[in-house]
Amino acid sequence: MKKLIDMISIHQTGSDPRAGVLRTCLQWGGLDxxxxxxxxxxxxxxxxxxxxxxxxxxxxxxxxxxxxxxxxxxxxxxxxNLGMGIIYDCASRLEDLRSGILNHLRQNKPVLVSVNYKLYFKVIRERFDDYILQDQYEPDMGEIKLLALSYRPETKEFVFLDGLQDQPVVLEEDLLKKLGKGEDDSAEYQWQSLELPRKFxxxxxxxxxxxxxxxxxxxxxxxxxxxxxxxxxxxxxxxxxxxxxxxxxxxxxxxxxxxxxxxxxxxxxxxxxxxxxxxxxxxxxxxxxxxxxxxxxxxxxxxxxxxxxxxxxxxxxxxxxxxxxxxxxxxxxxxxxxx
Incomplete structure (x- = not known):
């Protein structure tokens, strides 16, 4: 049985980060x-x-x-268009976000987590010297979808693919808390689980x-x-x-x-x-x-x-x-x- 973490070896990036993570889900599900x-x-x-x-x-x-x-x-x-199901979830607490993501990971289901794009862009530019988007224009697209792959309980870290780069990104919970709600602490955490059909x-x-x-x-x-x-x-x-x-x-x-x-x-x-x-x-x-x-x-x-x-x-x-x-x-x- 394929594991979500296997997506790392087949992940590709493109001009639109959403297309990158969703194409990866498709290939993992059998449609290349x-x-x-x-x-x-x-x-x-x-x-x-x-x-x-x-x-x-x-x-x-x-x-x-x-x-x-x-x-x-x-x-x-x-x-x-492809016959995939999508289930929306939201929560006001980080604990509920973690629980929701882990529930889907245990079932080996892809889950997309919405985070603040501007803050996320800033974080990854600081972490990756060879980051692909190094032009001078800092984007502000509202949000970006991160594809969750696994969780490391000993360090309280999530492993994601972001559609902007080929390598996975590791985010600790405290950072995810900031990115999830962005600059407005009253906002909700949002995530979506994907239901891949037996046949597209x-x-x-x-x-x-x-x-x-x-x-x-x-x-x-x-x-x-x-x-x-x-x-x-x-x-x-x-x-x-x-x-x-x-x-x-x-x-x-x-x-x-x-x-x-x-x-x-x-x-x-x-x-x-x-x-x-x-x-x-x-x-x-x-x-x-x-x-x-x-x-x-x-x-x-x-x-x-x-x-x-x-x-x-x-x-x-x-x-x-x-x-x-x-x-x-x-x-x-x-x-x-x-x-």
Missing amino acids: LPLSYAFGLGCGYGFNYRHPGDREVQATKLPAFHVVGNNLHFVEDFCA YELTLATRWAIAKTAWKMTASSLATQGLPALLRFITVLKEEGLAKTDLERLLFFSGYAQQEGFYRKSFGEFLYKAAEYLKEETLAEVAAKFMETADRWQLVMFDLTHGRLDKRVLADIYCSEVELSEALFGFGEKWGCL
């Missing part, structure tokens, strides 16, 4: 897929924007200004569902902070207000700055290339190529912003491309009977 495919199965392509003037930003852990180029509900969509959903269906759901979120969502409406609003703000330096730093990180991702369009483009080959859909490969081109355009925007200029024609061109791409994916969803 590339990282980009895992990113796509979590409906990774998206757009979410919050402006400082929005009332709802006060209720989130993210900065007043933030923009995310992928899916905020990645874990939930990933599990739904057939990959053809899972791939089609993921593409269709992604397209729906971009084109048909009624939320002004999600999808194409959010993208249009973000571009309007860039044109009319510009960005302060602190906002720019957040933007650069959320765009996948370190990996030259262009709002994660390259990861999703790689997924579409592989999906086109698997589904035998030649025209889907053409859409994938356009995703790569859009990523390059976003990188041009990043370059312009860092040099104090902004070409409005590029933004208009990007928006038209994003509309075209989203509508193309929606068309595939309709063709497959998923929408």
Whole structure:
């Protein structure tokens, strides 16, 4: 019987840490897929924007200004598309968090623990000299999911995988207590256990569902902070207000700055290339190529912003491309009977 600790030998990191830990769970459960495919199965392509003037930003852990180029509900969509169960738990005491994690570890079930991203990033940069994310932009994404592997009772330490680096991370309980609640001690500890099925959903269906759901979120969502409406609003703000330096730093990180991702369009483009080959859909490969081109355009925007200029024609061109791409994916969803 495979043990959770065996995941260390198969773990890989990618541009999105959630895709990294979930891909590891998949391979451990018997389904070996590339990282980009895992990113796509979590409906990774998206757009979410919050402006400082929005009332709802006060209720989130993210900065007043933030923009995310992928899916905020990645874990939930990933599990739904593959037939994996997910159970949510929370507690106000560290003792209950420990008990909850240990209960799942004894059953040999993967469990994800949510911790404060900014504080966690600071801790691991201090501990690992060769840490992969050494660029100057410190992220503030609200939270990160840690995959629990084991517990050392003699030293009161947990062993995790974080999706940012290949090696495991050992965190003592006192540190986990700080990271779990972050800067707000009244907050709750949160964790989610994953129920891996005896047999995952057939990959053809899972791939089609993921593409269709992604397209729906971009084109048909009624939320002004999600999808194409959010993208249009973000571009309007860039044109009319510009960005302060602190906002720019957040933007650069959320765009996948370190990996030259262009709002994660390259990861999703790689997924579409592989999906086109698997589904035998030649025209889907053409859409994938356009995703790569859009990523390059976003990188041009990043370059312009860092040099104090902004070409409005590029933004208009990007928006038209994003509309075209989203509508193309929606068309595939309709063709497959998923929408």
